[in-house]
Amino acid sequence: MMNTIVQAFGLVFQTDVLIAIFASAIYGLVVGSLPGLSATMATALLVPVTFYLSPIAAVATIITASAMAIFSGDIPGCLLRIPGTPASAAYTDEAYAMTRKGQAETALGICLWFSALGGIAGTLSLMVLAPVLAEFALSFSTYENFWLAMLGLMCATLVARSSPIKAIASMLLGLLITCIGIDNPGGVARFTLGSTDLLGGIEPIPALVGVFALAEVMRSITEREPPKLEHRRLGSILKGQWKLTKEYPVQQTRGNIIGIIIGVLPGAGADMAAWVSYAMAKRFSKTPEKFGTGHPEGLIEAGASNNASLASGWVPALLFGIPGDTITAIAIGVLYMKGLNPGPTLFSSQASSMYALYIIFILGNIIMIPLGIVMIRIASRVVSAPRSAVMPVILVFCAVGAFATAGNNLFAVWCVAVFGLVGFFMEKNGYPVAAMVLGIVMGTMVEQSFVTSLIKSDGSILPFFERPVASVLAAMTLAALLWPAFSWGLGKMRGGRAQAA
């Protein structure tokens, strides 16, 4: 045990890993703070770079960049009322109201301080939960794996802020995309239409880059330029944060816990955590009328929550290869690429790598405070970087990054273009792309566990429900599937009654 921890420190404190952490921290802070560039996009664009790093350095860049980007998304939200990432959209109003009251430094300080604390709380949950669940997960058969994957996919559709039916359709489209190629139980070429490029199937990374990065560039080109950020003098950023920590311990803890729970749920990520926590803070507040007028309570709870969810999202990702959110969906791709194949055995066979991962999380959240302060100070210069200079560079990165990861294959570049188009049209028409991406990442695994289970059971459906854990997971999945119909019916009944009254 002690030996593994020492080994883990040895893995992290290497020049290349430390440089990777520092560089990706700055990268994450800058990209997150630019309006219209989300944390997911920041991570997706990093993947080609991680391809050429050592496994630990690769994972470190993903962890640090995503944590920094989630925090720095709060900066333009606070100063401009434009959330830098979707994860800060829930409390942008509140933060901006504080800025208008002349408390910009306090609002930014809350975002920074409670983000870092939330991140550390999330990491602790990862450290405690993952090994315990791993023990449990070792006894899972293909039936449990199938239902777990289905539950993950259903959760992803349930939390999408859109029509659940469109979310399910997107998810199925993602699964359909993974059917392309010869990587299937029979080794038969499916949906290749005679093309040799399609034989290998669609790699998740070009698809991710297309959907999350290229589609963002497309959206941004159709929208007007965000207003310029004026330079403002800010007072001490951390002043008063300790007092707030002592004043609102309940909100902070609740934010952390909600964030952790939402993170662990497959498919639900930081944006969801922030929305739920903000609503919780308002509901349980003694002074709900102050919400929206620049009140720190909701900001603390939601700011802690979205960063806490980030680390706990790695629990299902590491254990089952089921992404907790879009960022961990990307991370899973990187893990496979680096030979750290997700699964419960990872914690025994690669224990030192797992400890290294925890250390990186903690380290990342600690350096977030000083780097975040610097970022806030120079924010007015970074945030006003002209879109017309940033977006074209991202465009080049989309093309060349995909090209480099696919072993200098131009087919990947075509994939980026196609998925950019698909992602853009889907998002415009209310089809959540995150659900499709989860389908793409998990498809092969879902099919494998589905077909293997069916072969074992001789084509019978019954054994899917016979094992105790499998039946519980199945019940949860079906409940998730039927929930929208149920809540719709409930709303209809209430609506009917209201009209009758």
Place this chain on the structure above:
Amino acid sequence: MLMSDRLTGAVVATLGALSFAYGSQLPPVPGQQVGPSAFPMVIGVGLVLCGALIVLGVGRRLEEVAEADVALHTAPELLKPPPPWKAWLALLPPALVAFYALASEALGFLPTAAIMVATASSAFGARAKLVIPVAIIAPFVVNLIFLKLLRVPLPGGLLPFPW
């Protein structure tokens, strides 16, 4: 770019039907009841169902609720729709990526990227004062990162990287 739910739902259902039909044609694995055809067929059925429900407009109300929620949390000036011709500009970025796929081998990375950056930057409304330096510097820096830091050679073409 906004299409009616009827159209998108019909597309989804058609894809599902195609997937089912194609899946059912796949050869079985000898000696096994389930093979490569099961999964596409199951997905196909799901897509047809979803497509039908979307065409019927089920779940539309939840979307409206979510949209209203987002609108409530964004600045009013950002919600004003941009002029309609701007929507067509969205096709430019994927077109430029496709251009990279077609031209990078022959032209080389530096010229291809410079053309991409210059076109995109102008489309974003930048003036020549910004377009030209960005188009010269950015491809150079990207090439440097890939070549020196990540050790990935990018296509040389007409204008190979000078060192």
